[in-house]
Amino acid sequence: MKIIASTHQKDFSKQIKPLLNRFSFMNEELEEKVESIIKRVQQEGDRALLDYCRQFDGVSLNREDLLVSRKEINEAYKQVRPEEIAALKISTVRIRDFHRRQKRESWFFSEENGVVLGQLITPLEKVGIYVPGGKASYPSSVIMGAVPAQIAGVKDIIMVSPPGKGKRLSPYTLVAADMVGIEKIYKVGGAQAIAALAYGTETIPCVQKIVGPGNIFVTLAKKLVFGFVDIDMLAGPSEVLILADKSANPEYIAADLLSQAEHDERAVTMLVTPEASLIKKVEHEVLLQVKELSRKEIAERSLQDYGYLIQTKNMEEAIHLTNNLAAEHLILAVEDPFSILTRIKNAGSVFLGHFTPETIGDYLAGPNHVLPTSGTARFFSALGVDDFSKRSGFTHWTQAALEKLGPSAVTLAEIEGLTAHAAAIRRRLSKK
Numbered sequence: 001m002k003i004i005a006s007t008h009q010k011d012f013s014k015q016i017k018p019l020l021n022r023f024s025f026m027n028e029e030l031e032e033k034v035e036s037i038i039k040r041v042q043q044e045g046d047r048a049l050l051d052y053c054r055q056f057d058g059v060s061l062n063r064e065d066l067l068v069s070r071k072e073i074n075e076a077y078k079q080v081r082p083e084e085i086a087a088l089k090i091s092t093v094r095i096r097d098f099h100r101r102q103k104r105e106s107w108f109f110s111e112e113n114g115v116v117l118g119q120l121i122t123p124l125e126k127v128g129i130y131v132p133g134g135k136a137s138y139p140s141s142v143i144m145g146a147v148p149a150q151i152a153g154v155k156d157i158i159m160v161s162p163p164g165k166g167k168r169l170s171p172y173t174l175v176a177a178d179m180v181g182i183e184k185i186y187k188v189g190g191a192q193a194i195a196a197l198a199y200g201t202e203t204i205p206c207v208q209k210i211v212g213p214g215n216i217f218v219t220l221a222k223k224l225v226f227g228f229v230d231i232d233m234l235a236g237p238s239e240v241l242i243l244a245d246k247s248a249n250p251e252y253i254a255a256d257l258l259s260q261a262e263h264d265e266r267a268v269t270m271l272v273t274p275e276a277s278l279i280k281k282v283e284h285e286v287l288l289q290v291k292e293l294s295r296k297e298i299a300e301r302s303l304q305d306y307g308y309l310i311q312t313k314n315m316e317e318a319i320h321l322t323n324n325l326a327a328e329h330l331i332l333a334v335e336d337p338f339s340i341l342t343r344i345k346n347a348g349s350v351f352l353g354h355f356t357p358e359t360i361g362d363y364l365a366g367p368n369h370v371l372p373t374s375g376t377a378r379f380f381s382a383l384g385v386d387d388f389s390k391r392s393g394f395t396h397w398t399q400a401a402l403e404k405l406g407p408s409a410v411t412l413a414e415i416e417g418l419t420a421h422a423a424a425i426r427r428r429l430s431k432k
Contacts, residue, residue, distance in 0.1 A: 001269075001283060001307035005276075006317065019308060019325060022268060023236040023374040027220070034191045034220040041195035046202045052192040057134060059163045061187060066203050068169060068185040073178050076171035088176055091364040092143050098366030099148045102385040114398035123153030123389050126205065128197035129182075130212035133161040133169055133189060139176035144368050144383065145212050146180040152388035157182050158207055160197060162189020189214075194221035198229045211383060213370060232383050236374040237306075239268035240358055241327035241347075243318055243340070246275050248333040249354055253278075254285035256331055259359050261302040262295040268306045270325065272318045279309045319343055326377040329358045348377045402428055 006012045040048045046063050054060050077085075108118025129145035132138050146157055159182050161169050169187060177185055186204050188196060194214075200206030210222060211232040222231045240260040242253050257269040271282055286307075290299050312318040319340065322330065326346035334340055337352035344350060348371030351358050362369050372380035406425045413421035 001286065001303050001309050003279060003283070003309045003311070005311040006313060006321075016310075016321075019268070019270070020375065022239075022306075023266075027216070030216060031220050031224070034217055035224055037191045037217075038195040038198075038221060038224055041192050041201065042199050046204075049188050049192050049196060049201060049204075052190065053163070053188060056190055056192075057162050057164075059165075059167055059187075061163070061167060063203060065167060066186050066188060068174065068187065072168060073174050076169075076174035076178075079171040080175050084172070085175065085179075087364075088139060088143070088172075088179055091140065092147065092176075092179060094364045094366050095143050095147045095368070096151065099151050099368070099385050102148070103151055104386065104389070108394075111401070113401035113404060114396075115401045116394075116396040118394050120392040120394060121389050122392065123155075124149075124208045125154070126156040126158065126207045127154050127388060128158045128160065128207035128210045130189075130193060130197075130210060130214050130218060131159060131161040131173055131177075132212075132214055133173060134164050137170035137172045139170070139172040140363050140369065141212055142173060142176040142182070143180060144370050146177070146182055148368065148383060148385045149211075149388040150181070152385045154388050156205075156207075157184070158197065158205060159185045160188050160193040160204070161185070162193070163187040189218075191217045191221035194218055194225060198225035209388070211370065211387065232370060232387060233372055233376065233380050235370075235372070237266040237268060238263040238329075239270070239327050239373055240329040240331065241270040241272060241322060241325055242331045242333050243322050244271060244273040244275065244278060244333040245315060245335060246278065247335040247354070248273070248275075248278060250278060250281035250285045252354060252357070253282050253333060254289050256333075256357055256359075257282070257286060257303075257307070258289055258293065258299055259357070260329070261290075261299040261307065262293055263298075263302075265298055265301040266306060267302045268308075268327075269303065270308045270310065270327065272310045272312060272321055272325075274312050274314050274318055276311055279311055283309060322347075326372075326375045328371045328373045328377065329361070331356070331358055346378045348372045348380075348382055399428070403430060 004015045050061055104121050106119060106121045108116055110116050127149050131141045149157055159177055161173055163169055194210060196204040197207050197210050209230040213235055219234055223234055238260050242256055260267050260269050290296060293299050312321060323345045328348040330347035331351045332340050333354055349361055349367050351361060368383045370383035406429055410422045410425050
C-alpha cells in the first residue's frame with residue numbers, strides 16, 4: 001500500500017492526484033469493439049447473441065435456451081440450502097422496507113382564478129436489470145435492482161445474466177430473482193446483453209432503462225446506448241474510504257480494506273486519518289489478514305496498485321480530503337460518527353461507527369449497494385425508487401387567470417423574439 005503523509009511530503013498534491021482523478025471511461029479501442037457488438041445485435045438480433053455467448057462465455061445455446069424456464073428455477077431451489085433462502089428473505093424484507101420510504105406521490109395545488117398546478121409521478125413501464133454472472137454469483141444485485149423498481153410501480157422487469165457451465169445461471173441468482181417476482185430472465189451477458197435490452201431482439205424485449213453493475217464492456221455499452229434508453233450510472237471498480245480517529249480498531253479497518261480489495265485488482269482502498277500510529281498498525285494487520293483470503297492474489301494486487309494509507313495534519317484536513325475524494329463507500333471509524341456525518345458532502349453510502357462494516361451494506365442493511373464510483377458521488381446518488389419513475393408537471397388555467405397573467409407571458413415571448421408564442425396567448429385574450 002502507498003503511504004502518503006500530507007504534512008510531511010512536499011509532493012502531496014502530486015501523489016494524491018491519481019486518487020482525485022481515478023479511472024476514466026474513455027477507452028477508444030474498447031469502445032470501438034463494444035460499438036461493433038451493439039451494431040451487430042441491432043442488425044442480427046438473437047443470432048448475434050448466441051454467437052457472442054459461444055465466443056465470450058464458452059457456452060453454446062439455442063434460441064429457446066435464452067429464456068430461463070420454470071423447471072430451471074425449481075431445480076435451483078433444490079441447490080440452495082434453507083438457511084441461505086432465509087438469508088435472502090431477510091435481505092429482501094430489509095431492502096424493501098428501506099426503499100418503501102423513498103417513494104414519492106403525485107401532488108397538486110390550486111391558485112386563485114381556478115388555476116391548478118401539480119406534478120405527476122409515473123413509473124417506467126419496462127426496466128432491464130443486469131446481474132453479473134458466469135463464474136460468480138451475485139443474488140444481492142438482483143434484490144438491489146428489482147426492489148426499488150417494484151416499489152416505484154414498474155410492472156415489467158427484464159433480467160439478464162451471463163450463463164456459466166451447464167448452460168445455467170447461478171442457482172442463488174435464480175432463487176433471488178424468483179423470490180422478488182422477476183418472471184423474465186435471460187441467459188445473456190456482456191455488451192451484447194445491454195444492446196439487447198436497449199434495442200430488443202426476437203426473444204428479448206427492449207426496455208426504457210438499464211441498471212446494474214458489470215465489467216468495463218458492460219459499462220461502455222451502457223454509455224453508448226444512453227440517450228436511446230436511460231441508465232443508472234457509469235460505475236467503475238469498487239472502492240472504500242475509511243475516515244478514522246484514534247478510537248479506531250486497526251484489525252477492523254484492515255478487514256474492511258480487504259473486503260473491497262478482494263473484489264477486483266483495480267478496487268480502490270483508502271484510509272484517511274491524522275493518526276500515524278494507526279497507519280502502522282493497519283498496515284501490519286493487512287499483511288497478516290491478506291494471507292487468509294481465498295482471493296489473496298486479487299487483494300494483494302489491488303492493495304499494491306490502488307491501496308492508500310493517508311496521514312493528514314488533523315481531522316479537519318481529513319474531512320476536507322474525504323469530501324474531495326467522494327468515495328463510493330465511506331466508513332466513519334470515529335468515536336462520534338454522527339457529529340462527522342453532517343459534514344460529509346460527497347459519498348455514495350456512509351457507514352457509521354466501529355461496528356458497521358461496509359459488508360453489511362452490500363447485503364441487508366437497507367440502503368442500495370448500487371453506488372456511484374470514481375469520484376462521481378460528487379453528483380450521482382445511490383440507486384433508488386426515484387430512478388424508476390418520471391416526473392411530469394401539469395397545468396390548468398382558466399380564462400380569468402390568462403387575462404390576468406397572460407400579458408406578462410406575451411411580453412416575455414416578445415423579448416425572446418417568438419411572435420407565434422405571443423400570438424398563442426394574445427388570441428385568447430379578450431378583445432377590448
